[in-house]
Each structure stands twice: as structure tokens, then as C-alpha cells.
Amino acid sequence: xxxxxxxxxxxxxxxxxxxxxxxxxxxxxxxxxxxxxxxxxxxxxxxxxxxxxxxxxxxxxxxxxxxxxxxxxxxxxxxxxxxxxxxxxxxxxxxxxxxxxxxxxxxxxxxxxxxxxxxxxxxxxxxxxxxxxxxxxxxxxxxxxxxxxxxxxxxxxxxxxxxxxxxxxxxxxxxxxxxxxxxxxxxxxxxxxxxxxxxxxxxx
Numbered sequence: 627x628x629x630x631x632x633x634x635x636x637x638x639x640x641x642x643x644x645x646x647x648x649x650x651x652x653x654x655x656x657x658x659x660x661x662x663x664x665x666x667x668x669x670x671x672x673x674x675x676x677x678x679x680x681x682x683x684x685x686x687x688x689x690x691x692x693x694x695x696x697x698x699x700x701x702x703x704x705x706x707x708x709x710x711x712x713x714x715x716x717x718x719x720x721x722x723x724x725x726x727x728x729x730x731x732x733x734x735x736x737x738x739x740x741x742x743x744x745x746x747x748x749x750x751x752x753x754x755x756x757x758x759x760x761x762x763x764x765x766x767x768x769x770x771x772x773x774x775x776x777x778x779x780x781x782x783x784x785x786x787x788x789x790x791x792x793x794x795x796x797x798x799x800x801x802x803x804x805x806x807x808x809x810x811x812x813x814x815x816x817x818x819x820x821x822x823x824x825x826x827x828x829x830x
Contacts, residue, residue: 630670633658633826634697634750636684637704640758640818641675644809652812657819662826669826672697680707681731688738696744699829701822703755703787705732706808709766725769733777740779753825756785758818759792759799760808781829786821 635641635655643653650656655673662669672695676683681704692700705728712724732754739752756771767788774783791814793800803814810818 631668631698632695633669633671633699633701634691634695635671635673635675635701635703636688636691637675637702638679638707639675639677639809640706641673641703642677642679643673643675643815644677645805646812646815652815654810654815654818654822657816658822658826661819661823665823665827669699678707679704680711681705681728681735682708684735685731685738688735689742692739692742692744692750696746697750698744698746698748699753699826700739700750701753701755701825702732702735702739703757704735705729705770706757706760706763706767709757709763709770710808713763713766725766725773729770729773732774736777736780751781751829752779753782753784753822753829754780755822755825756783756788758787758790758803758810758814761799762807764797764799782825784821784825786824787818790817790821 646652655671659671674691708728709724716722743749756774757767771785771788777783791799791803803810805811
């Protein structure tokens with residue numbers, strides 16, 4: 627019997643698959659599973675996305691999730707809710723600089739993951755994804771993604787998801803990729819899955 631490598635997808639509603647809760651096959655982890663199966667299989671993709679998740683709420687959950695799933699690969703796409711909460715908390719005030727503090731939170735999560743050893747005696751390979759383009763906090767996301775490129779101890783930092791959602795000519799998010807102001811539609815989730823599959827191929 628083939629032993630499948632476990633890919634653990636961690637993130638917020640964009641990983642969970644909002645607003646397609648009743649159609650889980652629309653989520654990017656489920657679509658990623660299909661792509662990898664067409665490629666020949668060998669992987670089991672686990673979706674542990676949680677609506678509203680932030681870096682701070684993921685921190686205490688992380689040890690349990692790693693122990694439960696014993697991942698060979700971890701995909702981490704998080705930070706959007708952190709930045710959004712900080713911006714909303716300062717409405718009517720000078721716009722705060724939020725990218726750096728959120729990046730530092732992500733860095734702490736990366737350190738947690740890279741210090742974990744699974745039952746096979748290995749540290750999971752780690753893919754950190756930049757956050758996709760969202761109009762109302764584009765400046766913050768651009769800066770956050772730039773900071774991610776400086777992460778150490780990760781196998782890959784991919785900004786593919788940001789580029790896919792960005793209309794470069796208009797310097798704005800591609801509306802055809804979105805269900806609402808912040809969440810991808812089925813086209814958007816399909817594109818994230820395709821980009822994550824590229825990332826998996828690069829580290830395999």
C-alpha cells in the first residue's frame with residue numbers, strides 16, 4: 627500500500643474556502659488534491675483553514691494540528707485578517723503601518739513549524755504564500771509580501787497568488803477573481819490551487 631505524503635494547508639477563510647462551505651470541492655486544497663492526483667498522486671491534502679483565523683489565533687492551535695496530521699509539507703497563507711483588523715481598529719486615525727508587525731507574527735509561526743519533527747523524524751517542508759491582491763489594503767499587502775521574501779528556514783516563498791489576482795495595468799485587484807471584496811470566487815480558488823501545485827512541484 628502506497629504511503630501518501632501529507633500536505634497540511636493552514637490559513638484563514640481563503641484556505642477554508644468561504645463562501646463555498648456547502649461545496650468543499652471548490653476550495654483550493656481540494657482542487658490542489660485533484661491536480662496532484664492527475665500528476666500521479668502520492669499526496670494527501672488536508673484543509674485546516676478556519677474562517678477569521680489570524681496569526682495570533684493560529685499560534686496556540688499549531689502544535690495540535692502538527693501532531694494530529696504529521697505533515698510532510700505545510701502550506702501557510704495567512705496575514706490578511708491581521709492587517710484588516712489593525713486597519714479597522716485605527717479608522718479615523720492616521721493609517722498605521724501594519725505589514726511589519728504581521729510579518730513578524732508570521733515569522734514566529736514559521737519558527738514553530740520548522741522546529742517541529744514528525745514521526746518520520748523529519749521537519750516538514752514549508753511553503754509560505756504571499757497574500758493575494760485586495761484593493762482596500764493593496765499597499766499593506768505589497769509591503770507584507772515583499773517582507774516575506776526575506777524569510778529564512780522556508781523551502782519556498784511564493785508570490786504567485788498575489789500576481790494572479792493583480793491587474794498590473796490598473797494597479798488593482800482583478801474583480802473577475804473575487805466573490806466579494808476580500809474572498810476569491812471559484813475562478814480565484816482554482817488559480818490559487820494551480821499556483822500551489824507549481825510550488826509543490828518546485829520542492830518535490
